[in-house]
Amino acid sequence: MGERPEPPEASTSLSLLSGRIASIDALRGLVMVLMLLDHLRETWFLHVPVADPVDARTALPAVALARLLVSLCAPIFIALTGVAAYLFGTRHTLAETRAYLLKRGLVLMALEVLYLSELYWGVASPTLWLQVIWCIGVCMIVLAVLVGLPRPILFTVGLLVVCGHNLLDPIHLQPDQPFFAVWAMLHQRDVIALPFGLVAKTTYPVLPWIGVIVLGYAIGPWFLPTVVAQTRERRFLALSCGMLVAFMVLRLANGYGDKPWFVVEGDALRTTLSFVSLTKYPPSLLFLLLTLGIGALLLVALERMRDAPVVSALAVFGGAPLFFYLLHLTILRLLYHGAVAIWGPTQGTVFGVASYGWVLAWYVGLVVPLYWPTAWFSRFKASRREIAWLRYL
Template identity: 35%
Template sequence: MNTILKHRITAIDFLRGAIMIIMALDHVRDYLYSGSFFYDPLDLTKTSGILFFTRWITHFCAPVFMLLAGTSAFLTGQKKTKKELSLFLLKRGLWLIFLEMIVVNFAWNFNITFPMFFFITIWALGVSMILLAAIIHLPIKWILGICLTIIAGHNLLDDIHVAGNSLPAFGWSLLHDQQFFTWHKTVFLVGYPIIPLMAVMPLGYCLGMWYTADYDTGKRQKNLLILGGLAIVSFIILRYANVYGDPVKWEVQKNTLFTFLSFINVSKYPPSLLYLLMTLGAALLFLSFTEKLRGGVVKVVSIYGRVPMFYYLIHIYVIHLVAIVASALTPGQDWKIWILTKPIWFTTDLKGYGFSLPVAYLVWIIIVIALYPLCKRYDAYKQSNKQKWWLSYL
């Protein structure tokens, strides 16, 4: 039983650690790659293959993190009553929303006046956790049915929009329509509408049934392989049909590579059905293929996966500080520009800042390596102080 439990934790932490490392690449690109201030890396009329994949690979981070959060919730629930787990998820969800609005927003902008608020990854995670707190009281089959219905059918809402800078428009945006809003000169970006992300975490909760200590390892690996394979095959069929599952159709491009890029360039905000089939399907295959994986790489990467929130909060501050230091050391640049008053993607004054893509990759690697000792020490502290309740919130 202990072997199965240890193996199960390692497999989940390895995947979560991998996506946390990949996630940092996207944020380094945002702040340190010079091209980020000129065009979208997914714009097929301007991008290159390597730049496209630098952005595209990070598409896997948010939905996989949501999925694994649900699985972790199920496993935590093995040591709690449903009522205790529900209360824990509710409190943690509210805490995550607070972190997003204050701690994470400040990290992105370094502006104490808070001229803008981003409703992005941690916000969506927190809301999903609050909703999960309620839905866990339903039978697993009901939870699974509700989640699959939302994920499969939410693209029927793609053509529904509420225009204007109004409260109804903001409310609909929180649900299913990425938009910017302003109120008393404060900018609000709804980056991650909660539909369908709110269904991904409960889906991960259902997945947790395969990760109980008495569940057969070989059967779990086979199930993950079949389910992941079906998701990927479904993605290919639906995407090729170009009829349903994503608001943006793929098109033949100037060459085979760019046609392929168009094919896999699915919508992230909100995540389309095809986006989730692609990312979650790959995640399930990853879990299956790494079920019995061992070694130094797994051990190191898993450290990041055991302290994801700690790593997430620190890495944003570090990346932003690196951008400030780089500007301070570069003649003709003003580091104060990094105290942002507008979203970084629309700060036109940043054109001319930043470095080449290879330099951005190098900085990414250095930051990830530099954070490893901190993550390892914090993980050790958590393991030796499990009785401290507050550690489960960070």
């Protein structure tokens, strides 16, 4: 059955300049701003290790809670990448959509290897860090292969991957075994030996993330102009409730979907931290149920607040996410190396602040200054749509 068109005042807000969907950009912008907090921790507080998942018995509660908050970033962003790919396909042919996904994926993978690895770990490092940008690039290339399939098949594939990949956890290959490199890319966080003394660290094994981007693509039609805003909100509320209820049931059962949680005697806070400390590398079923369930709620909230100034501000960050990502990481590395040059190592072999409060202070101090160049680039990109290469940034 077709759905009646909604009146303009009830529809998802569109940017007059670019035609982008404001709630998607705002949610993407929110997770980018949250990501800044984690990258500041990795810049100024790296001397305090954070395991995966966080050890509830030893982790600083403030760091553990912040880590939980920023865990929303990758799942929401990759799911929205799938949604954006579907919407791109509504304005282009299948061949054009596949070509875009392939080219964008290759650009992201090249940026990770040729710029981000060197930026964070030094040009003399023999290690290629295959992190989230690499992962998104691989996911886009896989999606380019799959986009021609019917939506029910895509939805089924995405569900099977997300819900079933933890069954593969017992499979652990050694470097001398066949298909080790492939498996390390897909599901086993490991180190791959490369020629010329180089190594690659598969920080973000891609298999579960492929399931996430496919599911994002499968729900893309929910954002078509013919879908009434109230209908879209009901769908996302139902989706959120379903995922969060499934998370609670599976987590309380303590049998599938992640490592078991435990009770810390006499410490309700650390017991709670144990309950929500979930595996991200690769993301467990429970990690994805919790983070994407919260993400669906956030999307509903942002749609209902679409006229609020904060939503417009967040949409600026979400309108140029790759630019913001590269910009803030570059600035953080320049700040870090400047601090080392001035004060030298203050925490063992690295420069770091003594209190996590200083990390939060840096966060507050950087968000607004980073807004202005991102807003400029977002406007520039939207007003120069004839420049083909800009769509890949």
